Amino acid sequence: MKRGLLGAFAVMSGGFVSAEEYYQTEVIPTPEGEFLELGSIALLPERRVAVSSRRGDIWICEGAYEEDLSKVKWTKFAEGLHEPFGMFWRDGWLWLTQRPEVTKIRDLDGDWRADEFVTVAAPWGINGNYHEYAFGTDPDKYGNVWVALCLTGSGAAADDSPFRGWGFRITPDGEAIPTVNGIRSPGGIGFNAAGDTFYCDNQGLWNGSSSLKHMKIGGFMGNPVGNKYASLQNVLKDPGTPESGSRIESERKKIKELVPPAVVFPHGLIGQSPTGVIPEQTGGQFGPFSGQTLVGEQTHSQVQRVFLEKVNGVYQGAVWHFLEGYRSGIVPLRLSEDGTLFVGGTNRGWAARGGKPFTFERTRWKGKVPFEMKEMKLTKDGWELTFTKPVDAATAGNPSSYQMAAWTYIYQKSYGSPQVDQAEPKVVKAEVAADKLSVKLTVEGRVKGHVHELDASGIKGAEGSALWHPKCYYTINEWIP
Amino acid sequence: MAIRKILLFSLIGSFSPLTFGMEGKAEYEMFCGACHNPDGKGAGEGAFPPLAGSEWVKGDPERMIQVVLHGLEGPVSVSGKSYNLAMPPQGGVLSNEQIAAIVTYVRGSWGNKEKGVDAQFVKKARERTASQQKMWKANQLLDKWPLPSQKGPVEHLIATVYKGEFKSMPDFSKLEPSAVEEEAEGYFDLSNLGEKDHFAVVWEGEFNVENGGDYTFQLDSDDGARLFVNGEKVTEVKGIGAMGRTREGRVLLEPGVSKIRLEYFEYKGEEGIALGMRKGKQWVYFTKDKTKKSSAPPSIPLVVKDEARIYRNFIKGTTARAIGVGYPGGVNLAFSADELGLGLAWTGDFIDAGLHWTGRGQGFQSPGGRRVLGFGVGPAFALSAGELSQWPKAWQNELKPRFRGYVLDDKRQPEFRYEVAGIQFFDKPEAVQGRELVRNIKLLAGDSPPQDIRMRLSAGGAKSLGSHSFELGNGVRLEVAKCDSVQTKVTNDGVILELKLKPGENRIGLRYVWK
Numbered sequence: 001m002k003r004g005l006l007g008a009f010a011v012m013s014g015g016f017v018s019a020e021e022y023y024q025t026e027v028i029p030t031p032e033g034e035f036l037e038l039g040s041i042a043l044l045p046e047r048r049v050a051v052s053s054r055r056g057d058i059w060i061c062e063g064a065y066e067e068d069l070s071k072v073k074w075t076k077f078a079e080g081l082h083e084p085f086g087m088f089w090r091d092g093w094l095w096l097t098q099r100p101e102v103t104k105i106r107d108l109d110g111d112w113r114a115d116e117f118v119t120v121a122a123p124w125g126i127n128g129n130y131h132e133y134a135f136g137t138d139p140d141k142y143g144n145v146w147v148a149l150c151l152t153g154s155g156a157a158a159d160d161s162p163f164r165g166w167g168f169r170i171t172p173d174g175e176a177i178p179t180v181n182g183i184r185s186p187g188g189i190g191f192n193a194a195g196d197t198f199y200c201d202n203q204g205l206w207n208g209s210s211s212l213k214h215m216k217i218g219g220f221m222g223n224p225v226g227n228k229y230a231s232l233q234n235v236l237k238d239p240g241t242p243e244s245g246s247r248i249e250s251e252r253k254k255i256k257e258l259v260p261p262a263v264v265f266p267h268g269l270i271g272q273s274p275t276g277v278i279p280e281q282t283g284g285q286f287g288p289f290s291g292q293t294l295v296g297e298q299t300h301s302q303v304q305r306v307f308l309e310k311v312n313g314v315y316q317g318a319v320w321h322f323l324e325g326y327r328s329g330i331v332p333l334r335l336s337e338d339g340t341l342f343v344g345g346t347n348r349g350w351a352a353r354g355g356k357p358f359t360f361e362r363t364r365w366k367g368k369v370p371f372e373m374k375e376m377k378l379t380k381d382g383w384e385l386t387f388t389k390p391v392d393a394a395t396a397g398n399p400s401s402y403q404m405a406a407w408t409y410i411y412q413k414s415y416g417s418p419q420v421d422q423a424e425p426k427v428v429k430a431e432v433a434a435d436k437l438s439v440k441l442t443v444e445g446r447v448k449g450h451v452h453e454l455d456a457s458g459i460k461g462a463e464g465s466a467l468w469h470p471k472c473y474y475t476i477n478e479w480i481p
Numbered sequence: 482m483a484i485r486k487i488l489l490f491s492l493i494g495s496f497s498p499l500t501f502g503m504e505g506k507a508e509y510e511m512f513c514g515a516c517h518n519p520d521g522k523g524a525g526e527g528a529f530p531p532l533a534g535s536e537w538v539k540g541d542p543e544r545m546i547q548v549v550l551h552g553l554e555g556p557v558s559v560s561g562k563s564y565n566l567a568m569p570p571q572g573g574v575l576s577n578e579q580i581a582a583i584v585t586y587v588r589g590s591w592g593n594k595e596k597g598v599d600a601q602f603v604k605k606a607r608e609r610t611a612s613q614q615k616m617w618k619a620n621q622l623l624d625k626w627p628l629p630s631q632k633g634p635v636e637h638l639i640a641t642v643y644k645g646e647f648k649s650m651p652d653f654s655k656l657e658p659s660a661v662e663e664e665a666e667g668y669f670d671l672s673n674l675g676e677k678d679h680f681a682v683v684w685e686g687e688f689n690v691e692n693g694g695d696y697t698f699q700l701d702s703d704d705g706a707r708l709f710v711n712g713e714k715v716t717e718v719k720g721i722g723a724m725g726r727t728r729e730g731r732v733l734l735e736p737g738v739s740k741i742r743l744e745y746f747e748y749k750g751e752e753g754i755a756l757g758m759r760k761g762k763q764w765v766y767f768t769k770d771k772t773k774k775s776s777a778p779p780s781i782p783l784v785v786k787d788e789a790r791i792y793r794n795f796i797k798g799t800t801a802r803a804i805g806v807g808y809p810g811g812v813n814l815a816f817s818a819d820e821l822g823l824g825l826a827w828t829g830d831f832i833d834a835g836l837h838w839t840g841r842g843q844g845f846q847s848p849g850g851r852r853v854l855g856f857g858v859g860p861a862f863a864l865s866a867g868e869l870s871q872w873p874k875a876w877q878n879e880l881k882p883r884f885r886g887y888v889l890d891d892k893r894q895p896e897f898r899y900e901v902a903g904i905q906f907f908d909k910p911e912a913v914q915g916r917e918l919v920r921n922i923k924l925l926a927g928d929s930p931p932q933d934i935r936m937r938l939s940a941g942g943a944k945s946l947g948s949h950s951f952e953l954g955n956g957v958r959l960e961v962a963k964c965d966s967v968q969t970k971v972t973n974d975g976v977i978l979e980l981k982l983k984p985g986e987n988r989i990g991l992r993y994v995w996k
Contacts, residue, residue, distance in 0.1 A: 352524070
């Protein structure tokens, strides 16, 4: 009887996992009276941080890394820009992707006010529609800026707005290379740790659920509305129109350029509007997830964590909830080498759980490792899970500790899709490694092209703790050859 | 068929909001809560429409089911406030069961007391509009599923109509009425009168307020209107003119009954009347049309002080890649980075950013000041072998136009940089004391500059005033400094410079003077 009571107590205390134990989030005060609805965040020399706002201002913050955030100092660097989403510092210039163009700007006389605004490239059209957003990256390993262009009104491709729904690479000297087509409505763009480019495409026409998509050079991202511009260039060919009502998995066989979503974020279950994409490359400064990818979420005011792997040449992987409770809808993310995650938010036009109109916050790891699934790697007969801390061999070795479900989405020209083609994969064997840091799952009933939900609530850490986030979602695009 | 109807009706009735609605709470909070807020009051302190108390939730449940299924875009009025957002369609995402649970929850929560629905009802609604491809517009929905009939706030309302070609508010005491009607529906409603042109009307009635205090009335009309409350004039829209001339007035009201008198005249053409009354955020409308002002974005004027100010955004009258510049002294321009020339110039206020800095920022904002001068549509440069029959509307490929950005001087005035046909342009408009803009353009040409480039400086309709001086319209005079690099002439397309460039540096001097 005594034992039973103790056991129950352990479960209860183990069940209580609070983000504040592991990560601390603080609001960085913004200049009084200003509306810093953030679109991008850039790191400058001497621990300065630049932010751009949807109103077109750029402000530079000093003291954003300091303990006492009440002493931050702000300087207005530029104004009158057109809704920039993407900004970085290179060789004395602040580069930004704004609605009409990729621009580099600098201060010529040392007063911290930008004087020179150089248009680097403007290969796309805009026509006055608010939805024609342009999102840009940092430089890739060749120095190119990648740009993802939203469709007109997120569903159309206006004749007077060439290349809506396309992605470009902009070289440092301003050459614009058509790189992908088929984009619908990006919420952010960036790299994974391997330096490959990804963007988030939001649920809508030809997008059953939001997802993280790999911008493979020459790839078709799935929405055919912008294909009509193919005749205006000679780099990419028109991939054609997929069959509405089909599945991505089926259409991939017909359209070889179609790049399947690397990681589907099931609508509602993992946010509703994914945004900024950054690699976690701090080498442990931000917790145990170095090498993974972090993705912002506007509607649910969160940051998700993504594990990506290339299987048979195609990106796929899993997504977990990670950080939440931000005060506005998160759009840009920026992680400094010292492990400070800066996030910016806005809820103008699109509401967010964090009810503030805008926010600028920082999150730091407190040094305590949460008990989490770290990776979910596809194997020949299931998955291998790795963990941040040793597992309890008894629960982790019991197949009934793992519940699975799988489904996919209709690939169609109308808006979104319900979950369809439900399947019930079953974990039939769970083998715990000798170091207890990984478990090999043998799973029956996996389906290619499906999202696989794994609920590992049944397992415990070696210390009896529960997983901080017991659910994740793995998208299978390819089998291990 | 009758049996089926009864069955359906009993199904709707059989779900009590209390038991069934709870299942919808989690779904509502997951899929809808971010915008409509968990408490149904609309997220962002009223930036998004409320569902609590919303008339859209009341009556026939199909109206809101259709919004959920197919989405809603464009302007919509909810609880007396206007919104212009987009609700994405959820029909492809949510099952009939989920929608039924959410709708039932919303209809039975936060003071809403409407009956719930079941999945079968949602299924039928889905089938009825299976061919609906686009998001609904509010008026389409209301045509099919009108709001529950509501009586207007005016009691004992009498409309007295007068005929005559009125161009201002007549003295009604000297007129004979042509008709007197009692208007039981309680609204000031022109559509009931059966008149189109050349008439006037006096509405008189009473309305009730629960709480005393200061009330603000907003009146808009086409043509004129004048409002009296308890015998005192509150506000007036004077003379002939279209809707959009909203006027306001404040009145201190005692709790209980007040008398209201609204006078109106229509000369000819379009007609309209809108009257609303506000206390705090609470609106009451006396007309079926809402006042225009309540749907306009808040005003955020960009004030130019002692430095020039830049605003890159959509400016009405020029192309999407516009760069607005407001100069101290009250001269403003919009440079078009698409057309590589001036798109607009105006005097007075610079521009209001409210349209772009609130909501999603849809649309082109008109310049803030007066006497807006357009410089013509189409590229600022054209290549002509011989005569052009018409100025081209799009860039000729050989010109290879490229906008290269701008550099600000110490007064934050931009020098625009661009390239046309291999010629580099450094284009610097500067405001001069008084109402003048001096525009110095430096051109760097290669060893053998093209000799057939023309630069257009105005829209058609410009007139030569002699000695390189031109009347551009709206009180603006353009003077072109005499130099070897250009020959100036006026055609039907406007003022045209033929560029006669020598290798290397050339200069063009322009001066714009406002009367």
